[in-house]
């Protein structure tokens with residue numbers, strides 16, 4: 001059995017996910033990294049998937065999970081994925097846009113009204129479009145995207161009720177031009193900070209707020225450093241499961257099939273887990289101390305339009321991509 005080195009503190013360095021070792025040395029020892037704590041459904045389903053892959057390949061493909069940014073901040077791990085230092089990586093398409101510009105198109109502000117529309121789009125033409133862009137950039141991507149969720153806004157000082165509440169608001173955003181642009185359009189002061197540093201940034205007051213889906217608020221214990229949780233639902237975000245192309249091509253076809261099948265099954269199960277969690281997360285987070293408020297998205301979308309946000313991003317993504325987005329959400333933006 002592997003030595004257990006699980007660090008108690010978030011950010012513990014290179015602590016491997018605990019899992020019994022294959023009876024025989026594996027032919028392919030691969031790593032998969034992500035930014036989420038072990039308790040997040042992503043890592044629970046990933047643990048199942050890598051175990052099934054190990055079993056079904058007769059011990060040939062042994063993939064170790066490195067959660068919680070143990071291999072580095074997201075933008076660093078993206079570099080490791082490209083060089084082959086890490087073989088697999090789960091990453092938000094919006095952060096991935098630092099390498100694949102049009103991958104972030106699902107993150108356009110207020111584009112998606114609900115999850116049904118999200119899954120039809122991401123399992124349909126919009127997802128296929130993003131995967132095509134990702135493959136053109138030299139990376140491998142699994143077919144099914146994992147859920148991060150609809151993003152909500154937290155603050156240490158005040159609830160966000162109207163767009164004016166964002167004015168001058170110091171908010172952490174993940175590293176991506178789309179996020180910076182969105183909050184700049186609201187007159188906020190966005191700071192690009194990798195997830196690995198968010199808790200500390202909030203604790204030390206470098207920023208007043210941040211935005212994330214409820215499941216992340218829970219596993220990252222955001223109530224310890226934030227007070228108000230405003231249901232802004234300003235974008236939907238997921239995690240593509242990416243692969244290094246050389247590492248992928250080194251796998252025989254029958255192993256590729258097993259790996260892809262279990263990763264995609266993991267995504268489908270993780271979506272259900274997050275959905276079930278969503279039903280209880282609000283009351284759960286309220287009992288942890290968060291003060292919730294609901295938000296009417298209409299004035300926020302109007303403000304973005306007035307600021308030229310949609311026109312600017314239509315130009316950036318191009319007419320073809322924009323048409324796929326509008327078809328996916330069933331309206332013009």
Ligand code: X2X
Nearest residue numbers: 035092148174195212216
């Ligand atoms: O960095 C974030 O806020 C997170 C966890 O939601 C993403 O991966 C985009």
